[in-house]
Amino acid sequence: MSQYLHLLSNTNSPTPLDIWTPSGKYVKPQLLDQYAVGYFKDFNNNKYSLEVESFYKTVKNRIDYIDGADLIANNAIEQVILNGKSRAYGLEVLLKKNEGRFKGWFAYTLSKSEQKTPGRTALEAGINNSEWYRTPFDKTHDISFTGSYDWNEKWKINTNFLFQTGQPATFPNGQYEYNGLNIPNYGSRNADRLSAYHRLDISLNYTPKPNKTKGWRSHWVFGIYNLYNRRNAASISFGQNEMTGSNEATRLAIFGVVPSISYNFKL
Amino acid sequence: MKKIFKTIFILLTLISCEDVIDIDVNNAEPRLVIDASIHWLKGTNGNTQLIQLSLTAPYFDDAIPPATGANVFILDSSNNTFNFIEEGNTGIYKNENFIPVIGEIYNLNILYKSETYIATETMTPVVPIESIEQKNDGGFSGDEIEIKAYYTDPENIENYYLFEFLILDTNSSTLEVYDDEFTDGNQIFAFYSDEDLESGDQMLIRNSGISERTYEFLNILLQQTDEDSGDPFETQTTTVRGNCINQTNPDNFPLGYFRVSETDVFTYVVE
Numbered sequence: 001m002s003q004y005l006h007l008l009s010n011t012n013s014p015t016p017l018d019i020w021t022p023s024g025k026y027v028k029p030q031l032l033d034q035y036a037v038g039y040f041k042d043f044n045n046n047k048y049s050l051e052v053e054s055f056y057k058t059v060k061n062r063i064d065y066i067d068g069a070d071l072i073a074n075n076a077i078e079q080v081i082l083n084g085k086s087r088a089y090g091l092e093v094l095l096k097k098n099e100g101r102f103k104g105w106f107a108y109t110l111s112k113s114e115q116k117t118p119g120r121t122a123l124e125a126g127i128n129n130s131e132w133y134r135t136p137f138d139k140t141h142d143i144s145f146t147g148s149y150d151w152n153e154k155w156k157i158n159t160n161f162l163f164q165t166g167q168p169a170t171f172p173n174g175q176y177e178y179n180g181l182n183i184p185n186y187g188s189r190n191a192d193r194l195s196a197y198h199r200l201d202i203s204l205n206y207t208p209k210p211n212k213t214k215g216w217r218s219h220w221v222f223g224i225y226n227l228y229n230r231r232n233a234a235s236i237s238f239g240q241n242e243m244t245g246s247n248e249a250t251r252l253a254i255f256g257v258v259p260s261i262s263y264n265f266k267l
Numbered sequence: 268m269k270k271i272f273k274t275i276f277i278l279l280t281l282i283s284c285e286d287v288i289d290i291d292v293n294n295a296e297p298r299l300v301i302d303a304s305i306h307w308l309k310g311t312n313g314n315t316q317l318i319q320l321s322l323t324a325p326y327f328d329d330a331i332p333p334a335t336g337a338n339v340f341i342l343d344s345s346n347n348t349f350n351f352i353e354e355g356n357t358g359i360y361k362n363e364n365f366i367p368v369i370g371e372i373y374n375l376n377i378l379y380k381s382e383t384y385i386a387t388e389t390m391t392p393v394v395p396i397e398s399i400e401q402k403n404d405g406g407f408s409g410d411e412i413e414i415k416a417y418y419t420d421p422e423n424i425e426n427y428y429l430f431e432f433l434i435l436d437t438n439s440s441t442l443e444v445y446d447d448e449f450t451d452g453n454q455i456f457a458f459y460s461d462e463d464l465e466s467g468d469q470m471l472i473r474n475s476g477i478s479e480r481t482y483e484f485l486n487i488l489l490q491q492t493d494e495d496s497g498d499p500f501e502t503q504t505t506t507v508r509g510n511c512i513n514q515t516n517p518d519n520f521p522l523g524y525f526r527v528s529e530t531d532v533f534t535y536v537v538e
Contacts, residue, residue, distance in 0.1 A: 067505035068487040170504050173295040174323040177331050178302050178523050180440040183492050186504040249290045
């Protein structure tokens with residue numbers, strides 16, 4: 001498989017702002033080879049199904065920006081990126097219940113995703129001394145559970161749980177003073193991780209007139225996103241407290257608990 | 268009424284995005300930090316110079332340990348040796364017979380814990396700060412004091428500038444670097460803006476001539492110490508290596524920089 005668009009995330013902590021760059025004279029297309037072996041089985045009269053799959057993939061021409069690169073509003077982006085490669089492998093398990101009042105699935109993925117970006121010549125160190133390092137989306141564990149239960153004809157409960165290993169990030173491993181400034185000294189790229197991401201969502205589905213087959217058919221959904229108000233970190237930044245001058249880490253969390261009500265109708 | 272406030276407070280804490288957290292970070296082995304900025308102030312003989320040596324510290328520590336007991340000297344091209352003697356155990360090394368010459372190449376040599384660190388830099392000249400302009404309704408919200416320090420860039424020469432804005436009361440300093448790519452030969456200004464400045468505050472504005480590589484180094488370094496670190500426009504963070512080399516053991520590289528500048532100082536009292 002080939003991909004002609006390249007993603008460049010320009011921050012030390014993952015944020016939603018990304019840059020995409022197309023392939024061209026300087027940026028070669030990404031070439032991907034993927035190998036997968038899987039086992040699929042339905043049992044108990046197709047009531048349950050089990051899928052187990054393992055994969056291994058390699059990507060050529062995976063680009064990454066050099067240390068200190070400034071990507072925003074940069075017209076010559078090819079000057080601040082290096083060409084490398086990446087690899088990913090893992091095991092996926094999916095267990096599904098397809099029928100009955102309780103339906104749902106449970107999925108678990110164990111995986112590793114790494115990349116290697118050497119310098120252009122033997123004199124250049126590349127990124128992280130040309131050794132394998134984590135890609136920005138490496139997640140060791142990824143667990144998700146989705147379930148729905150039909151209480152009766154009118155009421156239905158849905159729930160959704162996610163657990164993911166925190167995204168790789170780069171944190172300082174020391175500080176020093178230079179020219180009257182306090183300077184954080186950062187370690188190798190993506191050597192650290194944000195704390196684990198997990199949340200539970202729940203929703204109630206209410207259909208006032210379930211037997212209606214014609215005309216105005218409607219249902220209500222009452223939902224709570226992130227039920228236990230987990231403050232999942234979108235990024236962690238480091239700086240000095242303006243009052244005390246001592247160093248501190250600041251977490252940016254985007255959504256806490258979010259209640260919602262929606263009304264759906266069909267004509 | 269109380270209930271309303273309580274509700275608003277709870278809503279705010281639920282919505283607010285940023286909070287300070289405790290986090291474990293790795294602690295790397297301490298490295299030598301070389302803060303060797305030689306300044307030849309215009310109108311002085313530039314004989315007294317200081318070099319500060321310290322070590323890196325764990326990120327959340329409050330104190331930075333000095334690097335004491337080092338042997339520090341600077342050599343110029345006519346083989347004059349300027350020895351820097353430590354003042355007590357402060358990590359501050361002083362020389363009182365330095366000879367500054369524009370365009371002269373200086374070699375820094377430091378022996379610390381039986382490893383030799385070296386660096387080379389050329390004394391770079393600078394033009395004086397001509398005037399200061401103050402504006403009291405600056406900034407995004409219109410309540411910041413803006414200071415512009417004007418200077419005239421010499422034509423047809425590549426120039427790089429380091430401006431330091433030092434507020435004497437709070438002992439805080441802000442650094443800005445400029446190049447003359449788009450301002451060659453023109454009168455132009457260095458810019459500083461601060462919402463905490465008050466009328467009567469004393470500030471020192473220092474303009475130093477720097478080389479192109481010093482400009483590149485400071486530019487990357489300053490981006491990493493940006494107060495808004497973690498913003499989406501930030502550059503990739505990394506270890507910023509300066510121009511100092513560990514000759515004995517290159518892997519144990521030092522941080523910091525050896526810079527030799529002519530410097531102009533302007534004392535300004537905020538109106």
